Amino acid sequence: MSETLPAPRSRRAPRIKGTIGGVLxxxxxxxxxxxxxxxxxxxxxxxFHKEVSSGNTSEACSMLGQEALEKAGGExxxxxxxxxxxxxxxxxxxxTEVFGREAMVEFEDDVVFxxxxxxxxxxxxxxxxxxxxxxxKCEVGGK
Amino acid sequence: MKTAIRxxxxxxxxxxxxxxxxxxxxxxxxxxxxxxxITHGLEEISLAQYLTSSSFAxxxxxxxxxxxxxxxxxxxxxxxxxxxGSPESKELDQTGPESDKDQLIGEHSNEKSxxxxxxxxxRHVLFANSLGLTMGLIFVLSWLVQSxxxxxxYNEEQLANFQEPLTWSEYVASPEFWNRTLQNWQSExxxxxxxxxxxxYLRQRGSPESKPVGAAHDDTASTG
Numbered sequence: 001m002s003e004t005l006p007a008p009r010s011r012r013a014p015r016i017k018g019t020i021g022g023v024l025x026x027x028x029x030x031x032x033x034x035x036x037x038x039x040x041x042x043x044x045x046x047x048f049h050k051e052v053s054s055g056n057t058s059e060a061c062s063m064l065g066q067e068a069l070e071k072a073g074g075e076x077x078x079x080x081x082x083x084x085x086x087x088x089x090x091x092x093x094x095x096t097e098v099f100g101r102e103a104m105v106e107f108e109d110d111v112v113f114x115x116x117x118x119x120x121x122x123x124x125x126x127x128x129x130x131x132x133x134x135x136x137k138c139e140v141g142g143k
Numbered sequence: 144m145k146t147a148i149r150x151x152x153x154x155x156x157x158x159x160x161x162x163x164x165x166x167x168x169x170x171x172x173x174x175x176x177x178x179x180x181i182t183h184g185l186e187e188i189s190l191a192q193y194l195t196s197s198s199f200a201x202x203x204x205x206x207x208x209x210x211x212x213x214x215x216x217x218x219x220x221x222x223x224x225x226x227x228g229s230p231e232s233k234e235l236d237q238t239g240p241e242s243d244k245d246q247l248i249g250e251h252s253n254e255k256s257x258x259x260x261x262x263x264x265x266r267h268v269l270f271a272n273s274l275g276l277t278m279g280l281i282f283v284l285s286w287l288v289q290s291x292x293x294x295x296x297y298n299e300e301q302l303a304n305f306q307e308p309l310t311w312s313e314y315v316a317s318p319e320f321w322n323r324t325l326q327n328w329q330s331e332x333x334x335x336x337x338x339x340x341x342x343x344y345l346r347q348r349g350s351p352e353s354k355p356v357g358a359a360h361d362d363t364a365s366t367g
Contacts, residue, residue, distance in 0.1 A: 066184035097308050099197070099302055099308060100196060100197055100299035101188070103302065104308070117186055128305065138305065
């Protein structure tokens with residue numbers, strides 16, 4: 001190596017051509033992703049609030065993700081459980097965060113967590129309040 | 144055709160095993176991701192969805208950035224630093240960018256020298272540093288991609304755990320980002336350091352990365 005510019009060791013020959021393009025494509029694809037849109041998450045969260053507040057618990061239960069549904073007693077007890085839940089009014093969404101297959105919608109008086117399901121969203125937590133560094137505590141679903 | 148393959152065997156071989164390993168990482172990562180989805184009662188995702196996810200992108204880019212950093216440091220450090228007895232080092236008295244004569248630059252260039260090595264000005268400076276600049280650029284881009292996709296993947300986990308997501312600036316100051324980064328860096332630095340030191344005393348017959356088998360241990364900069 002003394003006669004020439006130091007070259008990378010041949011045991012792992014880098015393929016520079018196309019690598020920069022590959023890096024950019026990788027970022028673009030991963031950031032655009034294939035998850036459902038954020039608007040859909042906010043709409044699903046608002047609809048869930050509406051169904052619960054109007055007493056349409058059957059529809060509200062069908063909007064729950066699997067873990068949230070199990071936490072609400074499964075299909076048999078879910079409707080009864082949701083009847084006793086009092087969610088604060090949602091109002092307009094203040095903030096929607098979507099990362100991969102998870103979303104969070106913050107309303108004036110409530111925070112709702114959602115998980116992607118097919119091309120839509122299911123509720124994983126609703127009536128959630130912050131607990132400092134710890135996970136949000138949710139009236140429906142949650143930890 | 145046969146000659147072309149033989150003459151480019153090294154780059155073809157590494158290009159092929161790179162693609163196979165990337166494919167393997169994609170397939171095994173997809174299977175692992177879906178195992179975790181099932182554990183948490185979530186829907187499985189398709190391979191295409193996984194390959195365009197931030198989880199896959201951060202796992203790829205965090206390894207890329209460390210590899211390109213490794214080569215960048217190696218290329219730049221070996222200009223100024225030497226190691227007695229190592230074939231990875233220059234001769235002990237040749238530290239620095241070396242003379243135009245040694246580097247075949249300008250009037251010392253020959254008819255086979257690349258055009259930008261024969262001229263002066265910015266094109267000469269650019270070409271004379273093009274390897275380090277390219278490796279450095281890929282390192283910076285890969286690290287940036289790691290930070291963006293890592294932030295997204297981390298936030299996906301945060302939301303799944305009913306916790307607040309982090310902004311990009313919060314993420315690049317987080318233990319998660321630096322742990323992912325440094326666990327890769329330490330292994331790369333160890334590998335390069337080992338290569339420099341082990342090649343003083345050990346040999347691999349026929350490899351240009353080794354000294355000739357019969358070369359003395361204190362023989363610096365010779366390749367076999």
